Structures are given as structure tokens and as C-alpha cells.
Amino acid sequence: MQIETWLCPSAVADHERSRARVCVVIDVLRATTVITTAIAAGARSVTTCLDIEQAWEIKRNADPDNSPLLCGERACRPIEGFDYGNSPSEYSPAGVSGRELVMTTTNGTRAIEAASDCDVMMLACFANLSAVADAIISEMSVGSESSAAPNRQSDATEQAGPTEQMAGSEPVQTSGRLRIVCAGTDGAVTGEDVLLAGALIAVCHRKLSDTARFYEGPIDLVNDSGAIALAAWQHCITHDKVVDSDSLARRLAMTDGGRNMVAAGYEQDLVDCGSIDVFDSVPQRDRVSPARFVLR
Numbered sequence: 001m002q003i004e005t006w007l008c009p010s011a012v013a014d015h016e017r018s019r020a021r022v023c024v025v026i027d028v029l030r031a032t033t034v035i036t037t038a039i040a041a042g043a044r045s046v047t048t049c050l051d052i053e054q055a056w057e058i059k060r061n062a063d064p065d066n067s068p069l070l071c072g073e074r075a076c077r078p079i080e081g082f083d084y085g086n087s088p089s090e091y092s093p094a095g096v097s098g099r100e101l102v103m104t105t106t107n108g109t110r111a112i113e114a115a116s117d118c119d120v121m122m123l124a125c126f127a128n129l130s131a132v133a134d135a136i137i138s139e140m141s142v143g144s145e146s147s148a149a150p151n152r153q154s155d156a157t158e159q160a161g162p163t164e165q166m167a168g169s170e171p172v173q174t175s176g177r178l179r180i181v182c183a184g185t186d187g188a189v190t191g192e193d194v195l196l197a198g199a200l201i202a203v204c205h206r207k208l209s210d211t212a213r214f215y216e217g218p219i220d221l222v223n224d225s226g227a228i229a230l231a232a233w234q235h236c237i238t239h240d241k242v243v244d245s246d247s248l249a250r251r252l253a254m255t256d257g258g259r260n261m262v263a264a265g266y267e268q269d270l271v272d273c274g275s276i277d278v279f280d281s282v283p284q285r286d287r288v289s290p291a292r293f294v295l296r
């Protein structure tokens with residue numbers, strides 16, 4: 001599997017912009033964490049848009065018996081007149097189950113728009129990290145359905161030791177190119193998204209390979225941004241001692257996005273956004289309505 005990584009949509013060369021088969025968009029703080037939480041809580045769909053006015057227009061044009069909930073933020077804060085802001089804890093089954101949602105955020109919904117030239121788009125956060133890796137492998141597998149069965153690993157922070165072997169009998173074969181798109185913040189690369197990009201590459205490697213040595217494995221990082229993200233994640237585990245969700249939340253607080261959250265009074269959101277593998281749900285773009293995300 002080839003993996004091409006965008007550390008943020010504005011830091012991409014022209015030759016890296018050709019159509020991708022599978023694209024995974026990451027905005028850990030907080031859009032993709034919120035959308036995943038909403039879908040896991042039973043929301044029927046989340047439609048993303050760039051502008052507040054566009055969100056109101058979608059609501060005005062909707063069937064009044066199925067009126068969407070408006071969600072999102074500007075400058076980290078809930079938008080006046082909207083139903084929900086951009087904190088994962090707001091999205092409970094009681095509030096969103098069975099509902100259509102419309103969401104606009106500062107960076108996440110822009111990254112989704114920037115990454116739109118692909119056949120399949122999924123949204124990733126730490127909360128659905130392993131599920132997204134499984135979905136990628138399943139989507140990019142070559143061969144029968146049984147050979148496409150993903151090799152689940154639940155602990156994303158566990159390091160691949162030299163004796164570690166892949167579970168299962170036959171290695172899964174994959175083909176094609178995956179693009180990982182980090183949202184960043186206002187055109188700048190941010191650590192929280194880069195860390196998840198690296199974690200996703202590491203988990204895909206663990207699921208596909210019986211070698212601990214990455215560069216002998218089945219993943220080909222086609223640009224240095226992927227290697228940078230992988231190194232950042234490995235450093236996070238070995239040097240910063242990120243071993244679980246609590247230590248990850250503390251590490252997220254040291255990123256640009258994390259500092260913004262703390263300054264705006266949303267420190268608790270770092271705990272939710274740093275929770276690893278708490279959902280099996282993967283939001284995937286609807287093939288008919290491309291701005292709409294549904295449960296894969």
C-alpha cells in the first residue's frame with residue numbers, strides 16, 4: 001500500500017494533488033472527533049459545509065419533519081442559534097440519535113473540502129483509530145472477502161517488538177494509494193493531527209506486517225510527510241511516554257491545537273479527543289451526496 005500524507009492542505013505540492021482512491025481526513029481537535037462521536041451516538045448523517053449561512057440554508061430547505069440539527073464553532077465557541085458546538089461530550093445518543101446533522105467548523109470542514117478529490121473518504125480520530133485502519137485495509141485489500149478480513153490490534157500505543165508476529169495465517173495483500181490529510185489550524189501544521197497521521201501509519205503497518213522494521217514492510221511512504229508523521233508518533237511513545245489515553249491527552253495539551261483549546265476553556269475536550277479506540281464507527285462520505293457522512 002502506498003501512503004501519501006498531507007501535513008496540512010496548504011502544504012502540498014501540485015504533484016501531490018492528483019485524485020486519490022482512498023482519503024482519510026484528520027482533525028483531532030476537534031471536527032473529526034466530534035463527527036465520529038456523533039455517528040457513534042447514532043446520528044443518521046453529518047453534512048459538512050464551509051459557511052454558517054450555508055448551514056442555515058440547508059436547514060431552511062430540509063423537510064420540516066426531518067429538520068437537521070446545526071452544529072459547529074467559530075473561534076472555538078458555539079455559533080449563535082446553532083444546536084451544538086464542537087465539543088465531543090455534547091453529542092449523546094439522547095440528543096442526536098436518528099437525527100441529521102449539519103456542521104461547519106474553522107478547519108475540519110475546510111480540510112474535508114480540500115481533500116474531496118477521491119473515491120472513498122473516511123474521517124479519523126484517536127477514538128476510532130483501529131477501526132479506521134481496519135476500514136482502510138478492507139477497502140484496499142486485494143482478493144477474496146476472507147483474505148480482506150482485518151487483523152485487529154486494539155492497543156495503538158503498543159510498540160512492535162522484534163519477535164512480534166501478525167495474528168492470522170496469511171498476510172493481507174493491499175494495493176493502491178491512500179492519502180492522509182491533516183487539517184492543521186488556519187493553514188499551519190499542527191502536532192495533534194500529525195501525531196494521529198503517524199499513529200494511523202503505524203497501526204496499518206502492524207496489521208499488515210510481521211516485521212517490526214517499518215521500511216522492510218508492506219507500506220510505501222511516497223512522500224516525506226508520512227515519514228515525519230511516523231517519526232513524531234514514535235517519538236511520542238518512546239520519549240514522551242504516551243502509553244494510554246490519559247498520557248495522550250497530556251501530550252495533546254502541548255500542541256498548537258491543544259493550547260488553543262486550553263486558552264478557550266475546553267481543556268476537558270482534550271481528554272475526549274485523546275481517548276484511543278473507544279469507537280468502532282467510521283464516518284464515510286456518502287457516494288451520492290459528497291458532503292454527507294454516514295456510518296461506514
Ligand SMILES: O=C(O)[C@H](CS(=O)(=O)O)OP(=O)(O)O
Binds near residue numbers: 027077
Ligand atoms: O474549535 C475547534 O475545534 C477548532 C477551532 S480552531 O482550530 O481553534 O480554529 O475547529 P476545527 O475545525 O474543529 O479544527
